[in-house]
Amino acid sequence: MRLGIVVSEFNYDITRLMLEKALDHAKFLGVEEVLVLKVPGSFEAPLAAKRLLEEGCDAVAVLGAVIKGETDHDQVVAHQVARKLMDLSLEYGKPVTLGVIGPGATREQAAERIEEYARRAVEAAVKAWKRLNEGPQLA
Numbered sequence: 131m132r133l134g135i136v137v138s139e140f141n142y143d144i145t146r147l148m149l150e151k152a153l154d155h156a157k158f159l160g161v162e163e164v165l166v167l168k169v170p171g172s173f174e175a176p177l178a179a180k181r182l183l184e185e186g187c188d189a190v191a192v193l194g195a196v197i198k199g200e201t202d203h204d205q206v207v208a209h210q211v212a213r214k215l216m217d218l219s220l221e222y223g224k225p226v227t228l229g230v231i232g233p234g235a236t237r238e239q240a241a242e243r244i245e246e247y248a249r250r251a252v253e254a255a256v257k258a259w260k261r262l263n264e265g266p267q268l269a
């Protein structure tokens with residue numbers, strides 16, 4: 131399996147640790163090939179996910195941390211990113227999984243979620259790929 135990982139460099143003190151956990155989990159799951167593409171922020175993640183899908187990735191896990199500021203801008207970023215990633219998944223027929231912390235997260239809440247969100251995104255990408263390859267099972 132070729133797994134793509136998109137990682138946002140915004141809040142990189144958090145997301146670089148998410149990438150480490152994601153790579154560790156991909157290795158644990160036996161993923162043969164991992165392509166990593168960094169982006170400035172989560173808002174750029176859908177474009178990077180699309181590029182990885184076009185590079186032949188079987189699935190893409192997207193990692194980011196959208197931390198609340200003084201306004202509701204975090205809501206705009208997080209909601210739009212989530213929707214576009216889902217749209218890409220349906221467009222390409224391949225898993226594109228959401229490992230983006232937030233919206234509404236404090237920095238402390240984000241730090242507490244590094245491992246959970248990174249592992250979840252990789253696990254879902256690999257499992258969904260396997261299940262889709264197996265196809266529907268007769269009940």
Ligand SMILES: Nc1c(NC[C@H](O)[C@H](O)[C@H](O)CO)[nH]c(=O)[nH]c1=O
Nearest residue numbers: 138140170171172173194195196197
């Ligand atoms: N505030 C956060 C951002 N903002 C940056 C955007 O994602 C984007 O890079 C910028 O608007 C230029 O297009 N990104 C995050 O990933 N996390 C944040 O908390």
Ligand SMILES: CC(=O)[C@@H](O)COP(=O)(O)O
Nearest residue numbers: 197199200201202203204
């Ligand atoms: C989610 C973000 O882009 C964040 O930096 C916005 O901060 P603010 O709401 O104070 O403009």
